[in-house]
Amino acid sequence: xxxxxxxxxxxxxxxxxxxxxxxxxxxxxxxxxxxxxxxxxxxxxxxxxxxxxxxxxxxxxxxxxxxxxxxxxxxxxxxxxxxxxxxxxxxxxxxxxxxxxxxxxxxxxxxxxxxxxxxxxxxxxxxxxxxxxxxxxxxxxxxxxxxxxxxxxxxxxxxxx
Amino acid sequence: xxxxxxxxxxxxxxxxxxxxxxxxxxxxxxxxxxxxxxxxxxxxxxxxxxxxxxxxxxxxxxxxxxxxxxxxxxxxxxxxxxxxxxxxxxxxxxxxxxxxxxxxxxxxxxxxxxxxxxxxxxxxxxxxxxxxxxxxxxxxxxxxxxxxxxxxxxxxxxxxx
DNA sequence: GTAATTGCAAAGGATTTGCAACAGT
DNA sequence: ACTGTTGCAAATCCTTTGCAATTAC
Numbered sequence: 387x388x389x390x391x392x393x394x395x396x397x398x399x400x401x402x403x404x405x406x407x408x409x410x411x412x413x414x415x416x417x418x419x420x421x422x423x424x425x426x427x428x429x430x431x432x433x434x435x436x437x438x439x440x441x442x443x444x445x446x447x448x449x450x451x452x453x454x455x456x457x458x459x460x461x462x463x464x465x466x467x468x469x470x471x472x473x474x475x476x477x478x479x480x481x482x483x484x485x486x487x488x489x490x491x492x493x494x495x496x497x498x499x500x501x502x503x504x505x506x507x508x509x510x511x512x513x514x515x516x517x518x519x520x521x522x523x524x525x526x527x528x529x530x531x532x533x534x535x536x537x538x539x540x541x542x543x544x545x546x547x
Numbered sequence: 548x549x550x551x552x553x554x555x556x557x558x559x560x561x562x563x564x565x566x567x568x569x570x571x572x573x574x575x576x577x578x579x580x581x582x583x584x585x586x587x588x589x590x591x592x593x594x595x596x597x598x599x600x601x602x603x604x605x606x607x608x609x610x611x612x613x614x615x616x617x618x619x620x621x622x623x624x625x626x627x628x629x630x631x632x633x634x635x636x637x638x639x640x641x642x643x644x645x646x647x648x649x650x651x652x653x654x655x656x657x658x659x660x661x662x663x664x665x666x667x668x669x670x671x672x673x674x675x676x677x678x679x680x681x682x683x684x685x686x687x688x689x690x691x692x693x694x695x696x697x698x699x700x701x702x703x704x705x706x707x708x
Numbered sequence: 709g710t711a712a713t714t715g716c717a718a719a720g721g722a723t724t725t726g727c728a729a730c731a732g733t
Numbered sequence: 734a735c736t737g738t739t740g741c742a743a744a745t746c747c748t749t750t751g752c753a754a755t756t757a758c
Binding site for chain 3: 406407445446
Binding site for chain 3: 564565567569570599600601602603604607626
C-alpha cells in the first residue's frame with residue numbers, strides 16, 4: 387500500500403471532506419501504477435481487488451485527486467481522459483506519444499518550459515499550465531514498417547495562397 | 548466567397564470524391580472565419596445563410612477537410628473539437644488560451660518546434676505532429692481581477708516524497 | 709445508370725447528475 | 734444527528750452510424 391495515501395487523506399481533511407474507503411481505493415490504484423490510467427483501467431483494477439466501486443464514484447474521486455495536485459489529468463485525443471500520479475517523477479514533464487501503438491515516453495525540458503512561460507508573458511498572459519505532447523512513431527512501430535499518415539493535398543497550401 | 552474553395556475542390560477530385568454544395572458550404576464557413584470553430588458554430592453559421600445542412604454532414608466534411616491538410620482540428624479540452632483553416636497564417640503555430648474566457652492567441656516559435664522534434668528523435672521517435680498549448684489568464688481577465696485556480700495541497704509533494 | 713452523399717433518427721461512448729440509502733465526522 | 738458520499742440508473746453531450754431517398758459524375 388502506497389505511503390502517499392497519507393497525503394491524500396491530509397488533503398481531504400484540509401478540505402473538510404470525508405475520508406472514505408472508496409476514495410482511498412481509487413487513490414491506491416492510481417498511486418500504485420506507473421502508467422496513465424483511464425477510468426476503465428481504474429475500474430477493472432478495483433474489480434480485481436474485490437472492491438466494488440461505482441463508476442460515478444471513480445469519476446468524482448479523480449476530480450478531487452486532480453484538484454489536490456497529486457494526480458494529473460491527460461487527454462491524449464483518444465476520446466477519454468487518463469490519470470497519472472506525480473510521485474517519483476519530475477512534477478513538470480512532457481509526453482511523447484506513439485501515434486500508432488500509443489506507447490508513452492515522458493521527458494523533461496526545463497528550457498522549453500521557461501521558453502513557453504516567457505512566451506505567455508510576452509502576450510500579456512499569466513501562465514498557469516501547459517500541454518506539450520509530441521506524436522510520432524516509436525522505434526518498435528518503425529521497425530514493424532508502420533508509416534506516417536498521408537499528407538493531404540499534393541501541392542502545399544503555401545504555393546497557392 | 549473564399550478563393551480557397553478551389554483548393555478543396557481540387558482535393559476532392561484528386562480523391563475521386565463528389566464535389567457537393569454541402570461540402571462547399573462547410574468549407575466556405577471555415578475558410579471565411581479567422582477563429583476556431585466548433586461544429587455547432589459551423590452549424591449556426593450555415594443556418595444563417597439559409598443553407599440547411601445536417602450535422603452528420605458537417606462532421607463528415609470536416610473530417611475530409613482535415614485529411615486534405617487545409618484545416619486543422621483542435622481539442623482545447625472543452626469536450627468538443629474546434630476547426631481552423633490554415634490560410635494566411637504560419638502553417639505551424641501554437642496556441643495561448645485564456646483559462647477563464649477561452650480567448651485564443653496564436654504564436655509561432657520555430658526554435659521550440661526544432662527543439663521538440665530533436666527531443667522526439669533523441670527518444671527514437673519519428674516526429675509527426677505536436678500539440679503545444681499554454682493556458683493562462685489573458686490581460687483582460689487579469690484586469691477584471693480573475694485569479695488563477697487553487698494550487699491543491701498546502702505542502703508541496705516534493706517535500707514529503 | 710452507378711456509386712457516393714445526404715439527412716434523419718437511432719446508436720454509441722464518455723461523463724454527469726438526481727436521488728434514496730448509507731457512512732463519516 | 735448532520736452533512737456529505739455512494740451507487741444505480743437515467744440523462745447529457747459530442748460524435749458516429751444505418752438506411753432510404755437523392756445527387757454527382
